[in-house]
Amino acid sequence: MLKNLCIFVLLTVLYCTCATPIQPRIVGGQIVDISKHPYFASVRIKSCSSCPYIHKCGASIYSDKVLITAAQCLMNLDSKWRIMVVAGANSRSGADGVQIPVEKNVTHSGYNFWTIDNDIALLFLQDGLPLNEIDIKTISIADKMPLPGKSATVSGWGWDAEDGGPTYFLHDAVVSIVDNASCEKIYGAGEITNNMICAGLKKGGKDGCQEDTGGPLVVDNNLVGLVSWGRGCAREGYPGVYTYVPSHKEWIDKKIIEIEMS
Numbered sequence: 001m002l003k004n005l006c007i008f009v010l011l012t013v014l015y016c017t018c019a020t021p022i023q024p025r026i027v028g029g030q031i032v033d034i035s036k037h038p039y040f041a042s043v044r045i046k047s048c049s050s051c052p053y054i055h056k057c058g059a060s061i062y063s064d065k066v067l068i069t070a071a072q073c074l075m076n077l078d079s080k081w082r083i084m085v086v087a088g089a090n091s092r093s094g095a096d097g098v099q100i101p102v103e104k105n106v107t108h109s110g111y112n113f114w115t116i117d118n119d120i121a122l123l124f125l126q127d128g129l130p131l132n133e134i135d136i137k138t139i140s141i142a143d144k145m146p147l148p149g150k151s152a153t154v155s156g157w158g159w160d161a162e163d164g165g166p167t168y169f170l171h172d173a174v175v176s177i178v179d180n181a182s183c184e185k186i187y188g189a190g191e192i193t194n195n196m197i198c199a200g201l202k203k204g205g206k207d208g209c210q211e212d213t214g215g216p217l218v219v220d221n222n223l224v225g226l227v228s229w230g231r232g233c234a235r236e237g238y239p240g241v242y243t244y245v246p247s248h249k250e251w252i253d254k255k256i257i258e259i260e261m262s
């Protein structure tokens with residue numbers, strides 16, 4: 001009897017160790033080449049003179065000199081720290097791609113740390129990006145809310161699991177748009193503002209995560225969202241919450257004119 005129990009325990013342990021799937025990246029994503037998402041860029045920060053630039057967030061190329069990212073990405077930065085944008089790169093910390101310093105950044109004045117409303121910021125580059133038709137391209141902002149259930153792609157160098165770590169190669173994952181009313185039922189009344197959009201899978205398993213923040217959620221080649229927040233990452237029943245970029249289009253275009261005129 002005891003022997004049978006031992007064999008049973010041994011088999012269970014073996015089954016559990018061997019059958020646990022290897023955690024894929026972003027969360028539940030796949031490695032992709034930057035040419036699949038040529039509008040994707042990395043925001044890297046250098047926090048001391050001898051420190052290297054370190055990937056912090058994702059961003060989207062809106063024009064040769066302007067990128068869109070999340071307000072969160074620029075919080076608590078020391079004015080002495082340097083910010084750089086890397087476009088056309090496949091690796092998180094390699095020397096591939098084009099690296100251009102950020103000259104000025106503008107965070108939405110309505111960004112709210114507690115509610116994460118208006119989680120959007122603009123990065124103005126010192127020099128224009130060498131746009132091409134291959135791996136460094138601009139992306140337009142969607143002009144309407146995608147229908148619930150529509151496929152959307154999120155990309156980034158973020159964590160491969162809630163308790164995981166960063167990924168060296170760029171990853172993407174396909175998730176489905178969740179309507180705001182259903183998303184609010186999940187996260188609670190008033191949590192999902194008109195400046196947010198949700199996307200995920202009912203069973204979880206695919207999502208953006210830490211350090212994907214600010215990166216693009218794309219539907220039909222247009223920018224719809226920026227990775228912003230969620231309960232953990234890729235949990236069953238909890239979609240990711242994104243900054244809804246179309247509701248900020250006017251703010252973006254106004255700020256660009258303002259800064260470029262100044």
Ligand code: ARG
Nearest residue numbers: 208213228229230232233240
């Ligand atoms: N910026 C968030 C954080 O660091 C994570 C972003 C996305 N989370 C998600 N589940 N989609 O906590």
